Amino acid sequence: MIRALSIVALWAACLAAQAAVDPAQVRRLAAEDSTEKVAAIREIAVSADPDANRVLKAMADGNLYVAGGKVFVIDGEQAFDAATGSEVGLPENPDSVTVNNRIRGELANALAALRLFDPDRATRLASAKELQSNVDAAMAPLLARAMAQEKDAEIKAMLADAHAQASLKNADPAVRLAAVKTLAESSSPAVKSMLLPLADKASEADESVRLEAVAAVKAIERRLAWGDTLASIFSGLSLGSILLLAALGLAITYGVMGVINMAHGELLMVGAYSAYGVQSLFRAYAPDLIDWYVPVAVPVAFFAAALVGVVMERTVIRWLYGRTLETLLATWGISLILIQAARVLFGAQNVEVANPTWMSGGIELMPNLMLPWNRIVIIGFALFVLFLVWILMNKTRLGMFVRAVTQNRPMAACVGVPTSRIDTLAFALGAGIAGLGGVALSQISNVGPDMGQGYIVDSFMVVVVGGVGQLAGAVWAALGLGIFSKVLEGWAGAVIAKICVLVAIIVFIQKRPQGIFALKGRFVE
Amino acid sequence: MRQPLVVRILSALDAKAWTALGIFLAIALVAVPILHLAVPEDSAFHVSTYAITLVGKIMCYALVAVAMDLIWGFGGILSLGHGLFFALGGYAFGMYLMRQIGRDGSYQSDLPDFMVFLDWKELPWFWVGSDNILWMSILVLALPALVAFVFGYFAFRSRIKGVYFSIITQALTYAAMLLFFRNETGFGGNNGFTDFKRILGYGITSSEMRLVLFGLTALALAVTLVLAAWLVKSKFGRVLTAIRDAESRVMFIGYNPLWYKLTIWTVSAVLCGIAGALYVPQVGIINPSEMSPANSIEIAIWVAVGGRGTLIGPIVGAFVVNLAKSWFTVSFPEYWLFFLGLLFVVVTLLLPQGLVGLWKQFKERSGARA
Numbered sequence: 001m002i003r004a005l006s007i008v009a010l011w012a013a014c015l016a017a018q019a020a021v022d023p024a025q026v027r028r029l030a031a032e033d034s035t036e037k038v039a040a041i042r043e044i045a046v047s048a049d050p051d052a053n054r055v056l057k058a059m060a061d062g063n064l065y066v067a068g069g070k071v072f073v074i075d076g077e078q079a080f081d082a083a084t085g086s087e088v089g090l091p092e093n094p095d096s097v098t099v100n101n102r103i104r105g106e107l108a109n110a111l112a113a114l115r116l117f118d119p120d121r122a123t124r125l126a127s128a129k130e131l132q133s134n135v136d137a138a139m140a141p142l143l144a145r146a147m148a149q150e151k152d153a154e155i156k157a158m159l160a161d162a163h164a165q166a167s168l169k170n171a172d173p174a175v176r177l178a179a180v181k182t183l184a185e186s187s188s189p190a191v192k193s194m195l196l197p198l199a200d201k202a203s204e205a206d207e208s209v210r211l212e213a214v215a216a217v218k219a220i221e222r223r224l225a226w227g228d229t230l231a232s233i234f235s236g237l238s239l240g241s242i243l244l245l246a247a248l249g250l251a252i253t254y255g256v257m258g259v260i261n262m263a264h265g266e267l268l269m270v271g272a273y274s275a276y277g278v279q280s281l282f283r284a285y286a287p288d289l290i291d292w293y294v295p296v297a298v299p300v301a302f303f304a305a306a307l308v309g310v311v312m313e314r315t316v317i318r319w320l321y322g323r324t325l326e327t328l329l330a331t332w333g334i335s336l337i338l339i340q341a342a343r344v345l346f347g348a349q350n351v352e353v354a355n356p357t358w359m360s361g362g363i364e365l366m367p368n369l370m371l372p373w374n375r376i377v378i379i380g381f382a383l384f385v386l387f388l389v390w391i392l393m394n395k396t397r398l399g400m401f402v403r404a405v406t407q408n409r410p411m412a413a414c415v416g417v418p419t420s421r422i423d424t425l426a427f428a429l430g431a432g433i434a435g436l437g438g439v440a441l442s443q444i445s446n447v448g449p450d451m452g453q454g455y456i457v458d459s460f461m462v463v464v465v466g467g468v469g470q471l472a473g474a475v476w477a478a479l480g481l482g483i484f485s486k487v488l489e490g491w492a493g494a495v496i497a498k499i500c501v502l503v504a505i506i507v508f509i510q511k512r513p514q515g516i517f518a519l520k521g522r523f524v525e
Numbered sequence: 526m527r528q529p530l531v532v533r534i535l536s537a538l539d540a541k542a543w544t545a546l547g548i549f550l551a552i553a554l555v556a557v558p559i560l561h562l563a564v565p566e567d568s569a570f571h572v573s574t575y576a577i578t579l580v581g582k583i584m585c586y587a588l589v590a591v592a593m594d595l596i597w598g599f600g601g602i603l604s605l606g607h608g609l610f611f612a613l614g615g616y617a618f619g620m621y622l623m624r625q626i627g628r629d630g631s632y633q634s635d636l637p638d639f640m641v642f643l644d645w646k647e648l649p650w651f652w653v654g655s656d657n658i659l660w661m662s663i664l665v666l667a668l669p670a671l672v673a674f675v676f677g678y679f680a681f682r683s684r685i686k687g688v689y690f691s692i693i694t695q696a697l698t699y700a701a702m703l704l705f706f707r708n709e710t711g712f713g714g715n716n717g718f719t720d721f722k723r724i725l726g727y728g729i730t731s732s733e734m735r736l737v738l739f740g741l742t743a744l745a746l747a748v749t750l751v752l753a754a755w756l757v758k759s760k761f762g763r764v765l766t767a768i769r770d771a772e773s774r775v776m777f778i779g780y781n782p783l784w785y786k787l788t789i790w791t792v793s794a795v796l797c798g799i800a801g802a803l804y805v806p807q808v809g810i811i812n813p814s815e816m817s818p819a820n821s822i823e824i825a826i827w828v829a830v831g832g833r834g835t836l837i838g839p840i841v842g843a844f845v846v847n848l849a850k851s852w853f854t855v856s857f858p859e860y861w862l863f864f865l866g867l868l869f870v871v872v873t874l875l876l877p878q879g880l881v882g883l884w885k886q887f888k889e890r891s892g893a894r895a
Contacts, residue, residue, distance in 0.1 A: 260688050319874055324688050325603045326873040329829060332822055333869020340862035457699055457818070460692050495703045502700040506693055510683045 021051045023071075023083035029059060030066040030097045038106050045110035046142045053114045055082055060107040065094035113139055116146040116159070124150070128158040132165070133190060140166040161186060168194060173206035180209060184216035192220045227369040232490045233483055238375040238444075240482025241382035244475060245437030246455050247462035248389055249430035251474045254463055255406040256426040259317055259327045263335035264459065265452025267305045267431045269342060271438020272447045274301035276351050291356040294439070301435040308338070309431025313424050335452070342449040350448035359443060378440045385436055390471060392429070402426050461505050537755035546747055553743030558736045574735065578807055581739045583847045585804040588746050590827040590839030591753055592796035597825065598833035599757050600789050601769030602686070606694030607797050608821035609701050610669035614798030615811040616705075617668050619718035620652060621661035622729070622806060626722045638720075639713040649711045658725060665802040666795050673794030674787065681786045686772075695818045705813035717812025718805070729806055742803045746840070749796055753836055756792075765789055826865070829872045832879025841880055 021044060028040035041059075044052045058064050058073040064082065065072045071082040072091055079090045099107070115127035131139070143163040150156045164182035167175050180198060183191050197203040198213035250264050261267075278297040282290050312334055320327045355374050362372035393399035401422045404412040413419045441451065462481060466473030481501065488497035528536075538546065560572040589611055596602045623637040632641040636648065654660040676697060680690060708714035721729050728734060756762050767775045768782045775782060805811045814820070823846075831842025846868070853861040876883060 316870055328691060329825055330870050330873040333866040336862045336866035457696050495707055498703055499700045502696045510679055
């Protein structure tokens, strides 16, 4: 109560207009007719009087009473005169003023508008933002007043925008013209649809306003198109980074052993379920640190998937060297077993893996261009993994051996490379990277037993297009395929885009069977 | 001097094989109808409708397996997209079946129900002639052939082979599946075609029609076997096997592998189309999930289980795997995928010659002991 009073006092200071609310209006708040009440609420709100907030809030809380033709605010045992706010004696037989849903909505709007005069900047900003997307023509005077006293440039711009929206239906063509001019700076689809009636001869009488509106709509459309293009490029980048994570591991195993691991998608799944497991452990034992389960999940997923990879290599793939088609079938069998194992262990339903708070939300660059944090983090994560793999492959002894085996296995063996150990390590590495991809995937899509199935064709396409044993090729191919398919999706829809990409790849392989970056040298089949 | 074609075809199988084939046809065309129609239902010898449908379905699969064996076992090309050709044949015949429903659908319209649902007013151009069984039968053969020829020409011309080829065929069937899942493509979207009523005016669920379809499938399988035996024993088949084992050498000798591969690839696709067309009326439904990559890769395991490079192997494999599937999915639905996965691993690791190879080994060993 003291706080509320002090806020009232603050308003009083900043507005310097201490006139109480018009008692006649307050009496109408208690009218029988809802329409009458709504009109009164609007009028009181538009007055932007400091007392208005107090009265309307009391009404919203159900503390407004009427007794003997006068309106009171009754809070517990105390009663105040609604119009002046001064304390009065408790009236006899007070009737509470009915507030139905329609009135409640109207009150919420009015209170939001009144928050524009709140001393707290954040409150004003939130209120302005809300009004920007939901403004009523009647609020124009209120907005004008708020604008006049607003010092903060950002809020002022928002208010100007909202004010212009509210004045679009103004009877005066000059006001409309000014409003259209202001709104031409906007880049929101909602504003565009608001301007459309003004750009139409049928609904706009004034020619200069109409021409201005046509130009404004065009300007907004241009900006929107930009936003859409950028948005699809960004989601392409994001898809590309997922593909990259999936394909990096596949590129290593395929390069080293000439083996297509059809269970590669299921290694992604293992990684994603590891993330789920770590999250569950955190929930159970360290709920305070739940935001930091992802960094812990990363190494766990890597080693879990690598372990599965090693087991696969040692028990099955090792015995099938030189029989690539059979390896294809055997790894497919392993993928079926892994899928069913996940179903038995975790259930056939998708499990819930939540974003940590620092990964939710996003940066809004334009009204139709939002960059979610989880996708930004994943792009960064993919780059980080790529960097690690690059270091590993190019700067370490293990990497040198892996490259040697990729290029010429018998010769590498001749000069003393322990090829069979390298195979196991390379397979574990490839599987581990898939596990990392699984953690990334768990942050943006569903985690379920079948989640890996869709990625094997895509990531193999990346390897094929990029060229075998080529990190650079995989990078270009992943990003290229990601962006290409997302941009295409914007034009033609998801299914057609997918088909186009697959057909394009089939045609591409006709021309360059070795991928974009073919290894130089001669090969004997 | 070359023998006449008929003689060469007839001599493709030895006497024992001809006898076995004769017995098979006698059972399928004479014994089964009698046991189904004439023997009372409570008799132990009665063949139930369920059994006929199941075996008929598996015979369609066996036909696909033989087709797969022709390219994989004899040509060394592993296709992971044969489900596409199977489904194309099935869809082509399914179009005819949809038209045969006539006005008996739930909307009582001349158009198939799903078109009414999409608010289409007339048949799309590719449905023209779909009420003519002859034209649709031609399509059953021509559609898979055309798709296979065009795809195969480009793939084999650029000498795409091995794992690359396998994955591209998988991508092909995956793309086709996505395409058929769309309602606008005009093939019933994800529900596909179902609720068939009749063929040539006869009810599709009647015992007689089931037996006719069963017999046709058995006949198709037998004819395919004979033709395949002749094909792989002919000069063409030998060149094909040579390409499988050493493609470069065959090229150095002066053969162009393109046409050999393309021919067997197209023949294989057509056989799949026939199998699909026989499958749809017996099972009563065709939908895009037939084109899913998992289905196509399963075909490969039938062949691998039975034994590649033999003609009886794929049939044995198709029967063993599918009977096991029917049994597992009823008794232990949760373990079927474990079993199938293990089958993939065990067969490739331990049984490269499949069951037929195992049988041969067993015979040799017991022969050596005797």
